[in-house]
Amino acid sequence: xxxxxxxxxxxxxxxxxxxxxxxxxxxxxxxxxxxxxxxxxxxxxxxxxxxxxxxxxxxxxxxxxxxxxxxxxxxxxxxxxxxxxxxxxxxxxxxxxxxxxxxxxxxxxxxxxxxxxxxxxxxxxxxxxxxxxxxxxxxxxxxxxxxxxxxxxxxxxxxxxxxxxxxxxxxxxxxxxxxxxxxxxxxxxxxxxxxxxxxxxxxxxxxxxxxxxxxxxxxxxxxxxxx
Amino acid sequence: xxxxxxxxxxxxxxxxxxxxxxxxxxxxxxxxxxxxxxxxxxxxxxxxxxxxxxxxxxxxxxxxxxxxxxxxxxxxxxxxxxxxxxxxxxxxxxxxxxxxxxxxxxxxxxxxxxxxxxxxxxxxxxxxxxxxxxxxxxxxxxxxxxxxxxxxxxxxxxxxxxxxxxxxxxxxxxxxxxxxxxxxxxxxxxxxxxxxxxxxxxxxxxxxxxxxxxxxxxxxxxxxxxxxxxxxxxxxxxxx
Numbered sequence: 172x173x174x175x176x177x178x179x180x181x182x183x184x185x186x187x188x189x190x191x192x193x194x195x196x197x198x199x200x201x202x203x204x205x206x207x208x209x210x211x212x213x214x215x216x217x218x219x220x221x222x223x224x225x226x227x228x229x230x231x232x233x234x235x236x237x238x239x240x241x242x243x244x245x246x247x248x249x250x251x252x253x254x255x256x257x258x259x260x261x262x263x264x265x266x267x268x269x270x271x272x273x274x275x276x277x278x279x280x281x282x283x284x285x286x287x288x289x290x291x292x293x294x295x296x297x298x299x300x301x302x303x304x305x306x307x308x309x310x311x312x313x314x315x316x317x318x319x320x321x322x323x324x325x326x327x328x329x330x331x332x333x334x335x336x337x338x339x340x341x342x343x344x345x346x347x348x349x350x351x352x353x354x355x356x357x358x359x360x361x362x363x364x365x366x367x368x369x370x371x372x373x374x375x376x377x378x379x380x381x382x383x384x385x386x387x388x389x390x391x392x393x394x395x396x397x398x
Numbered sequence: 399x400x401x402x403x404x405x406x407x408x409x410x411x412x413x414x415x416x417x418x419x420x421x422x423x424x425x426x427x428x429x430x431x432x433x434x435x436x437x438x439x440x441x442x443x444x445x446x447x448x449x450x451x452x453x454x455x456x457x458x459x460x461x462x463x464x465x466x467x468x469x470x471x472x473x474x475x476x477x478x479x480x481x482x483x484x485x486x487x488x489x490x491x492x493x494x495x496x497x498x499x500x501x502x503x504x505x506x507x508x509x510x511x512x513x514x515x516x517x518x519x520x521x522x523x524x525x526x527x528x529x530x531x532x533x534x535x536x537x538x539x540x541x542x543x544x545x546x547x548x549x550x551x552x553x554x555x556x557x558x559x560x561x562x563x564x565x566x567x568x569x570x571x572x573x574x575x576x577x578x579x580x581x582x583x584x585x586x587x588x589x590x591x592x593x594x595x596x597x598x599x600x601x602x603x604x605x606x607x608x609x610x611x612x613x614x615x616x617x618x619x620x621x622x623x624x625x626x627x628x629x630x631x632x633x634x635x636x637x638x
Binding site for chain 1: 417419420423463494495496497498500501502514515516517518519520521524528561562563564565566596597598
């Protein structure tokens, strides 16, 4: 009597489905990014929102999968040493097309000699999500500011938009405290971020996230702290 | 911003992916970087055939998920086990998601890097350049160790490290090397320096309980010089 043969392996299904979806998304994103260089202004303006939407789908997939794996305790969490310069370069590469299309300038502020220990995939996911979000709400400037503060790596994504609403700030605080007010896509991104922050622990310190208004431009600030 | 095209021009690449769209995309990207020698396989079986028949590839871009049959990690293991790839061959796994295969496992059968899809052209180029350069550095260090040029190996280690770079892998090799040649004072200094900043697992377990007998034990247990850059014990891959 072998029950294992009749029980579907959910994880295997997910892995296979993820493989398929990521392949499709890769082709889509690659197409949209490579054609944008040859399109005229009029068409570029139509393509940019499409690229934004496709990236959102990808980000949501990444977040959902990570949450599923962490929730079931089989996410291969790995605190590796990362060059901050490389980390930032890759984030910029992944977002450059969209930034250009939306006419947003990204200011970078970090120490090129810095390295830090964190799970590269998760933190890239969080930072990309924050950037994509900020691109939507900013006026025309973004700043990625990474620094070492009191033994924490602090990653800040600041925009020059009108800032977060009071309810948004409340949601940010609530999610960080572990109380989930929001649902839907806003909730997903924040929950994912908070989860990633909390996974990072070192010598009694734990990561955290925050939403604030202020920063260099006086707009919205996304803040991630990692020990 | 990018290094000259010759890093791609003079190297042999193998792409392994079960999805036609991905194969085409990766091939186009490599061509854009200047690659002139690109083989493309659509399955694990085809990949092994290419690896068996050809001279050693310089770099392999292999999807983790290759449909039914072996996955990219298993192809890597078979390729390493059967010496179908050389010690200087860079192996990058392209994957939809990070799996535990990429985190745990015998050190000598780990890929040199993994890239999560969707793949950005500029990011791929940058990663490949770094992986190929690092592989070359590691290979030089390994050669020096094998030839018992320990001082040369140590200075190659130092040369490979840099501020702003993730130096852990080289530091691990250096500490292992220092222990091997009996420089316990220097090894201890290095371990303590690392651990003062961060509780890095390999550094915590790396300092042996009785350092003075470390070198003797290694000789007795027959650990060969060839594998001294890798920390994990010898292990047979799960093939078939």
